[in-house]
Amino acid sequence: MVNASIETHEFDVVIIGAGGAGLRAAIESIDSGAKTAIVCKSLLGKAHTVMAEGGIAAALRNVWKEDSWQVHFRDTMRGGKMLNNWRMAQLHAQEAPDRVNELEEWGALFDRTKDGLILQRDFGGHKYARLAHVGDRTGLELIRTLQQKAVTTGAEVFMEVKIVELLHDENGAVSGALGFYRNNGSFVLFKAKSFILAAGGIGKSWKFTSNSWESTGDGHALALWAGADLIDMEFVQFHPTGMVWPLSVKGLLVTEGVRGDGGILKNSEGKRFMFEYIPQMFAAETADSEAEGDRWYEDKANNRRPPELLPRDEVARSINAEVKAGRGSPHGGVFLDIASRRSPEYIRRRLPSMYHQFKELADVDITVTPMEVGPTCHYAMGGVRVDPDTAKATVEGLYAAGEVAGGMHGSNRLGGNSLSDLVVFGRRAGLAAAQSALEKGSSKLSESLVEDALNRALKPLNNPEGENPYTIQHDLQETMQALVGIIRTESELVEAVEKLEEFKERVKGVGAKGGVKFNASWHTALDLNSMLTVSEACAKAALMRKESRGGHTRDDYPKADPEFGKTNHVVRLQGNDITVTPEPLPVMPDELASLFEGAAQPTGITESKEVK
Amino acid sequence: MADLVVRLWRGDENGGEFIEFKIPAQEGEVVLDVVHRIQATLAPDLAVRWNCKAGKCGSCSAEINGRPRLMCMTRVNQLPEGEPIVITPLKTFPIIRDLVTDVSFNFEMLKKVPGFKPKPREADGTYRMYTEDVERGQEFRKCIECFLCQDVCHVIRDHEENKEHYAGPRLFVRYADLEMNPLDTNDRRQLLVEKMGLGYCNITKCCTEVCPEHIHITDNAIIPLKERVVDDRYDPIAWLGKKIFRKSKKVETDAK
Amino acid sequence: MILRYGIKLVTVTKSNPENVGTKVSLGGVRGGPDVKTLRKDIWWLPQVASGIGLALFVIYATWTAFRNGNYYDGAHGRDYLSPFYSPCLASNCTYKTASVLGTWWKLSPALPILIFPAGFRATCYYYRKAYYKSYWLSPPACGVAEPHKTYSGETKLPLILNNIHRYFWYFAVVFAIILTWDAVAAFRFGNSVGMGLGTLVFIVNAALIWLYTLSCHACRHLCGGHVDQFSKAKIRHWFWKKVSVLNPHHMLFAWLSLVWIGVTDFYVYLVASGTIHDPRFF
């Protein structure tokens, strides 16, 4: 294929990803007067954001007047075990309320308080009820609202196009992106002055995950290959409650809203075990008896919250420990029980899609029977290193927002903080990318670069007898699940890094049978490149972090180490090698630091005996 | 467990045929799992759309034994045992390959919907809406855009030429969402009758039957819209009342 | 906005909106085998059943309407007026509600009034669905191809007239009141109050007519459905909520009231013609 026949489009701003972050960026970019395109791997409106359930966190103060951005900021930092980029956390907490209100102005219909305002619900790690929501389908509401707004604003959308590589101009700025239409396999080249990565997460590299096939870490990999820094790649959030049965849906998410609305965790002995696992850092604000925990749902001012609502990393680890100790449920999870605690009507009204999901997929009626749940790979805290105010990556012409960006959530994300992250930083990225694009002159792309990239993308098709991409994908997922999972240790991580080298060789020999038209095996073969890159980044960063913190738990270093608490791990591509360099964390200004007075330093693995 | 027999439509715009696959059954599976296993082992280039595998994104629409359904929400043990599972692409839209169809018709129609135009905020900077105000619209906003209703609707399923002037049930749900929104100030009734073909729907309810979100498309969206249209153009009493007592909403028919 | 969907390969150097009009493109080859349906269940059964049901009723109603006799039983100390003949408005009525039509009307007095209930049911959203499917075969069943070459739905005469359903509803309320009165009158036994099996039949009839009339979609719209912001229209919201409870069962009420109105008429016929004796409870 020759270059001249490639369909080429020129824009000011091209956004890769049509989830919450991408769409919000597009709206802002168009508003700023930039000619904007959105490119996504699936159809419009199907991005992963659609699956978000619980809500979007913002200190709206509709339910609790005591709430404020400072409290939200503090919760976010503590949830992230103080490893967050403080400036991002600050901007996020300050701007989230405006972004949520703006959604309402664009047509979103949130659940209401008695006074006719947006209702907020409780979620783990948030001091006050803070999550604006629509039943348990908040993500759908968010993406639909943004999609409809973007459509009326005039975004150009390229659906079912996968971007395979970013290309540099002669000055080293990112100024092109090569992709192909999944439908017919024809290639398409985007030239633009700014590119915004909003390509979502990396969860597909693990076997049990709540993420969809799209979450192959394309955005992370594209950035790294283009010379940008990634940070915090060792931190992967395992959501404590994924379905464990039937096997075919293992990993599918059970929203935290179940616990926020009264659900409790029990082991096979029927014991409500979370009281055994309260870490010191949160002991002051967590109930220490079942009675107090139960009273909290009615009277939140005078009681402390039940331990089921601790941050996700704590709950996930506790479940893991229970199962390891042999007190798990028949299918290797624990029981999440709301049936015995709330009326069937209440459950059906508050958690309609959970009811639906269990009924249709597992034939379980959650108003009668407890659910079986266990940890599932859910969210990547790590991502493209960005400037907090502009969402700009460390290479010229590249921006990143949403799950693909790193820093905001530190070592662990609080529930609900992602959707707000998408709209806060999506907007900032759109604004900055558009402004910079409008100031810039156009640049030149070398044709040979395009041709090389194109040939690389076609390689699997030209090697039809090569290894089945599904087999490689499957083996990679097994490896990451077993060796770089929720609990990690030196020897396993070393083994993982070695194995990943073998995978690199295998991926070189991958082949795809069939033609260019909607050929799933070709698409999978190409996804492998990014999956492998993010897996390696994660494993190597994890190896270097010899402590336990947030979404990174080391069996061999069960405690948090204050020195590591001041360090980010920066992942770079040097030559063909992925390297990890520790760099100091940006220091918080005093007026923010003072918000944390008296708060204990984070602990690592929560072993009940140690903390009580 | 016995083997499953799956009869899959494979082909593209140049024609196609049923290919029969035999694959061991596994417990607790949905149809999409079976299709995935076929893809991973027997037919790697099989084209199929999916994303969430939880009935939330509306990607995996197809026709199973002649009925439009989400593959990820159809458990294998719900289907008649011992009979082959017949899977075909959505019939109403042009085929791309295998189970993947070109659903751009729906996106084109969505593009034509005149957007949401809210009234100004209250003096305190908020919008006051109560549960009773949002409940009705929330049902419509559950739509996952699987386009199964569009697929089953005989107006376009059996009459390609109607696509030019008929928006289809998914779109009526969207119009109902906007028309009943307590904040919206636009009036799309004229557009609905003249350009979007509301009158073509003969309320035969197939859309409601297939909606995986259990939206009462016909009863709660289409019929109320038809009644609102009657207010606007077939009912002199309502028309007069509106002229005398209420200011009517703005009419905006220009599609963007 | 411009949506681009990667079907055609257009080589462009700049994005060119003129290439992608907003017109919906027609045609394209459809997938799947070229058969009417792949459904294997007995998809025709519900349509055949309701088609037969409706046909039987129409036959019965025609017979009743032209029967012009044995529609009022006053002879046995009863006061039962068949709902097909109520209100009875011609001078040739056995029992005159009011002689509005005068003496020139020579045909069955059922005919002029039946226009209203017939129109109400013929334009009813449920019956429309039923006859479109059972008789028109558009569609014969969901996912089964219809036999027609073209289809214009309710956009042209005569079917566009279905939009006047609401007017028939206004009359239907009047009729429901009259039939309620007839049920009350069925307690009249000469000069005393009593109750026979017929009385019960009439009460059930009136109740079913109300349920059918109040669960109507036009009713649901008129009593509150037209409101956008319910919090500002509390009373209409209350009504709307109540009607919304009945509305999902509209089909059931449509059938029950249809069958029962026939039963009521036949009962009156049997009693009036002396075929059976109406048992009296008190």
Ligand SMILES: Cc1cc2nc3c(=O)[nH]c(=O)nc-3n(C[C@H](O)[C@H](O)[C@H](O)COP(=O)(O)OP(=O)(O)OC[C@H]3O[C@@H](n4cnc5c(N)ncnc54)[C@H](O)[C@@H]3O)c2cc1C
């Ligand atoms: C089940 C579940 C429930 C959740 N619940 C909540 C919740 O209640 N609250 C909360 O705050 N967060 C929640 N989250 C997390 C949150 O939903 C995600 O982190 C967030 O939606 C990510 O959004 P995004 O815009 O960054 O990317 P995504 O929504 O993942 O979108 C990625 C986009 O990038 C495109 N893309 C990817 N690669 C390419 C490529 N190579 N070329 C072109 N396009 C590409 C995709 O097509 C897609 O459009 C939940 C997540 C899951 C899985």
Ligand code: SF4
């Ligand atoms: S009710 Fe109307 S929109 Fe729905 S399938 Fe039937 S004709 Fe189509």
Ligand code: SF4
């Ligand atoms: S209305 Fe229902 S069937 Fe139609 S697109 Fe939406 S979810 Fe699918």
Ligand code: FES
């Ligand atoms: S895959 Fe999302 S609905 Fe089936």
Ligand code: FES
């Ligand atoms: S009577 Fe059936 S809808 Fe009005």
